[in-house]
Amino acid sequence: MLIQDLLYSQGFGTRRICAGLVQQGLVEVYMPQAGELRPHVAPTSGEYKVVDGLRYRVQGVEWEYHALAYLMLHKPAGTECSQKPSTWPSIYTLLPAPLRQRPAKGAVQGVQAIGRLDQDTTGLLLLSDDGQFIHRMSSPKKHVPKVYDITARHPVDAKQVERLLAGVVLDDDPKPVRAAACEIVDTHRLRLTLTEGKYHQVKRMVAAVGNRVEALRRSRIGGLALPADLAPGQWRWLREDDLALLRG
Secondary structure, eight states: BBBBHHHHTTTTSSSSHHHHHHHTOOOOEEETTTEEEEEEOOOOOOOOOTTTTTTETTEEEEOOOOOOOEEEEOOSSSOBSSSSSSSOOOOOSSOOHHHHHOOOOSSSSSEESSSSOOEEEEEEEEEEEEEEHHHHHHHHGOOOOEEEEEEESSOHHHHHHHHHEEEEEEEEEEEEEESSEEEEEOOOEEEESSSSSOOOOOOOOOEEEEHHEEEEEEEEEEEEOOOTOOOOTEEEOHHHHHHHHHOO
């Protein structure tokens, strides 16, 4: 693959812009030399064997090539999971431009958030440009468990847990909605696991048992936990072992 085609596939702009970056010597590719990888300025006519993880630099910034993008983001409070936010900044502003500009067959370019978290909800958010992966992670039929850490306004008790596990009726659906798992963490904290996603579901379920959510954080999707060293607002690539945890 020509290096300008690689850049285009990774969202660095139009083909003309990508060719210009190469011509100006602003692109370096890590090549093996004396048993180690060292960056070399990419020639304008150079072709590369492209595999996931190929390392390169654009204007001094380190990147890896990924045919399809799979990311995790630690969503901070006060952000919206929308390309066109109404009140709060978009979570997409936390990502570098190439991830937002990766070419796609559809009308929307770049990686897309898989499901939405409310503006005041924090925690683990997945993003991708792989349509099949997005469907698998978001479809209610796939029953991917999602774990939420809840801080409640009032003390939590065993009766509330029993009702959440047995099922509560929300105002838009006569069919009871049940938690897949629920445990008391301390006097005002619950850990709730859901395998489906409805609008404001956690908040409405907690309200249905006579309590109120004061803070909400998604800590796990499938077998993948939010890393302790990933600060709010930070993102990173999902590795193969991360994807294996999501596949179960």
